[in-house]
Amino acid sequence: MWEFLQHMSYWDWLALGVILLILEVFGAGGYLLWIGMAAAAVGVLTFILPQMPWELQFLLFGLFAIATALYWWQRQRSAVRQSDQPHLNLRGQELIGKVFLVHEAIVDGRGKIKVADSVWLAKGPESPVGTRVKVVGQEGAVLQVEQAD
Incomplete structure (x- = not known):
C-alpha cells in the first residue's frame, strides 16, 4: 500500500476524482464534488509534471481540497438571501x-x-x-x- 501511494500516477488521481464525483451523485451536498475536482486537478498537474514528488502531490491535494471545500461553504452561505415574498408557501x-x-x-x-x-x-x-x-x-x-x- 505504501509503495502504491508513493508512486501514484495521474490516472490514479483522475480515478479518485471520478470515484468522488460518482459518490457525490448519491447526495453528499456538494462537498465531494469539490474534493473530486481537487483530485482531478492534482491528476492534471501530475500529467503535466510527471516527476512531481508524491509528498507534493498529497500536499497539493490537501490544499486544493481545503480550498475548494471552503469555497463551497462560502458560496452556500452567500446563496442564502431574503425573499421578496417571505410568506410564500405559508x-x-x-x-x-x-x-x-x-x-x-x-x-x-x-x-x-x-x-x-x-x-x-x-x-x-x-x-x-x-x-x-x-x-x-x-x-x-x-x-x-x-x-x-
Whole structure:
C-alpha cells in the first residue's frame, strides 16, 4: 500500500476524482464534488509534471481540497438571501390582517371562514354565519380570528 501511494500516477488521481464525483451523485451536498475536482486537478498537474514528488502531490491535494471545500461553504452561505415574498408557501401567514366572512358559525371557539375558494378552520369568539372577522394569527391549519370593525 505504501509503495502504491508513493508512486501514484495521474490516472490514479483522475480515478479518485471520478470515484468522488460518482459518490457525490448519491447526495453528499456538494462537498465531494469539490474534493473530486481537487483530485482531478492534482491528476492534471501530475500529467503535466510527471516527476512531481508524491509528498507534493498529497500536499497539493490537501490544499486544493481545503480550498475548494471552503469555497463551497462560502458560496452556500452567500446563496442564502431574503425573499421578496417571505410568506410564500405559508398561506395562513399571508392571511393575517385580512377580513373574511364566517362560513360556518363559530361555536365554542371553533368554526370555519371562507377564504377565496377555500374554507379554513377558525378559532375565535362566538360568531354567526356571515359575520366579518379579521385573521390575527395561525396555529397550524387553524386561523385565529376576532370580530372585524
